Amino acid sequence: MDKRRRHRILMVSDFFYPNFGGVENHIYYLSQCLLKLGHKVVVVTHAYGKRSGVRYMTGGLKVYYVPWRPFIMQNTLPTFYLTLPILRNIIVREKITVVHGHQAFSTLCHEALMHARTMGYKVVFTDHSLYGFADVGSIHMNKVLQFTLADVDQAICVSHTSKENTVLRSGILPEKVFVIPNAVDTAMFTPAPNRLSCDEIVIVVISRLVYRKGADLLVEVIPEVCRLFSNVRFIVGGDGPKRVRLEEMREKYSLQDRVDMLGAVPHAQVRSVLISGHIFLNSSLTEAFCIAILEAASCGLLTVSTRVGGVPEVLPDDMIVLAEPAPGDMVWAIRKAIFMLPSIDPHVMHLHMKSLYSWHDVAKRTEIVYDRALQSSEKNLLQRLPRYLKCGAWAGKLFCLVMIVNFLLLRLLALWQPVESIEEVPDMLSVQHQDEVMEHDFS
Numbered sequence: 001m002d003k004r005r006r007h008r009i010l011m012v013s014d015f016f017y018p019n020f021g022g023v024e025n026h027i028y029y030l031s032q033c034l035l036k037l038g039h040k041v042v043v044v045t046h047a048y049g050k051r052s053g054v055r056y057m058t059g060g061l062k063v064y065y066v067p068w069r070p071f072i073m074q075n076t077l078p079t080f081y082l083t084l085p086i087l088r089n090i091i092v093r094e095k096i097t098v099v100h101g102h103q104a105f106s107t108l109c110h111e112a113l114m115h116a117r118t119m120g121y122k123v124v125f126t127d128h129s130l131y132g133f134a135d136v137g138s139i140h141m142n143k144v145l146q147f148t149l150a151d152v153d154q155a156i157c158v159s160h161t162s163k164e165n166t167v168l169r170s171g172i173l174p175e176k177v178f179v180i181p182n183a184v185d186t187a188m189f190t191p192a193p194n195r196l197s198c199d200e201i202v203i204v205v206i207s208r209l210v211y212r213k214g215a216d217l218l219v220e221v222i223p224e225v226c227r228l229f230s231n232v233r234f235i236v237g238g239d240g241p242k243r244v245r246l247e248e249m250r251e252k253y254s255l256q257d258r259v260d261m262l263g264a265v266p267h268a269q270v271r272s273v274l275i276s277g278h279i280f281l282n283s284s285l286t287e288a289f290c291i292a293i294l295e296a297a298s299c300g301l302l303t304v305s306t307r308v309g310g311v312p313e314v315l316p317d318d319m320i321v322l323a324e325p326a327p328g329d330m331v332w333a334i335r336k337a338i339f340m341l342p343s344i345d346p347h348v349m350h351l352h353m354k355s356l357y358s359w360h361d362v363a364k365r366t367e368i369v370y371d372r373a374l375q376s377s378e379k380n381l382l383q384r385l386p387r388y389l390k391c392g393a394w395a396g397k398l399f400c401l402v403m404i405v406n407f408l409l410l411r412l413l414a415l416w417q418p419v420e421s422i423e424e425v426p427d428m429l430s431v432q433h434q435d436e437v438m439e440h441d442f443s
Helices: 023-035 084-093 107-119 137-149 160-172 216-228 243-252 267-274 291-298 327-343 346-356 359-375 383-387 395-416 431-442
Strands: 007-014 040-046 054-055 061-066 071-072 097-102 124-126 154-157 177-179 201-206 233-236 260-262 279-282 300-304 320-323
Touching: 007 023, 007 084, 007 107, 023 040, 023 061, 023 097, 023 291, 023 359, 040 084, 040 107, 061 431, 084 107, 084 395, 097 359, 107 137, 107 233, 124 137, 124 359, 137 160, 137 395, 154 160, 154 359, 160 177, 160 233, 177 359, 201 267, 201 291, 201 327, 216 233, 216 243, 216 327, 233 267, 243 260, 267 291, 279 291, 279 327, 291 300, 291 346, 300 327, 320 395, 383 395
Parallel strands: 007 040, 007 097, 040 061, 097 124, 124 154, 154 177, 201 233, 201 279, 233 260, 279 300, 300 320
Antiparallel strands: 054 061
16 A cells, blocks of 8 residues: 555445445445555444444444435435434544445435535445436436436446446536446355256246336246256345235246245345356346346356346356347247256356456445545535536536535535534554554564
8 A cells, every 4th residue: 555545535325234235335345445455434224123333344444324214225224414424424533535335326425425415525326227318217326327327537437338327317427436346255156166067957036026127028928948858947135015926926927846936035145045056147228237147157057148237248158148138039048048058067157257357356346436536636615516507408407506505405404513623533543554663663
């Protein structure tokens, strides 16, 4: 760290452990690798059940579970200004230099980035999903994203498709957006010690059973595959509103002995489910970057997936079979994958994944983004307001009003609780960095 700048990073999102998902895993693994690089990382999320206050995780990762309860789909209720006092306190106490928000759907993320910019801090945003342009929900979400990204220093997307989508939705300059893919913990997702026999072929599906993940597509694909191949069995892990349709399909075609419904699978047990199969099936209708595909490939499974979003960027052609999100094309892709199985070596695939994806590499690339953010010029409120005016005839004026009110509230808060009265927290170095410092002292 002598030659590199040491950052003090605040990761903010409504989505974090103990909840499990792609965003949660991304924040956790990225934070752990940044800590190993010698940076300070603090996470802010909302309270989960009785988990409230400050907690410490592996590697000295500090997590603030602020006492806000989720409103809908693990998101807190939008308050605009009520989060300002607690976020200001955390940013000052932890001596933060960069605020990094995750996920466009996270209310806490948007509010934290707004407050951080008002306070004069550098902000970075990572978008993990793809959104449309026509439905009411997407139109609303895109306008919120336009407001947030009007004044960010840098942005990160997990695929080139995601970058294109984010630029079109928000109007952010393309040169401000970096593409840094997700990764997989290859030490956790390893193949089975012994290669499985191909006498019975097992196709694994692990996904939330919702419309966006293509659960309706599975309802049509599974019976047809079972009809064509008598030696094929399905394992379906996951839960959601579409599970009822899959259960009805299983009853209708009498496939109880060939389709196992596991329900929700804890992340710690995902590997044990994956290594019981030969093929991993992903039927998503939209996907920015599917971490589940990486986990399956790291376990040595051949992947069959819909050709949507950023999925074609994830794996080389010899490790994945792509199909259009249509039942007939999906069945054809599964048939092709079955004939490819004899040539697939799970351990060779695992080693290939190890060379392709690494969280340490993701952290080093994110480090460059932080450096770029800190190099961006300082601008006061009057210089920043024109950026919001470009967001629309009426929306632009509303966004300016929101930022002006936020600025005035910050000034009142500074009078009520001056920065000097907030006690700063001593830095706690990661174990690896402590060892490096001790080695330097004794040398």
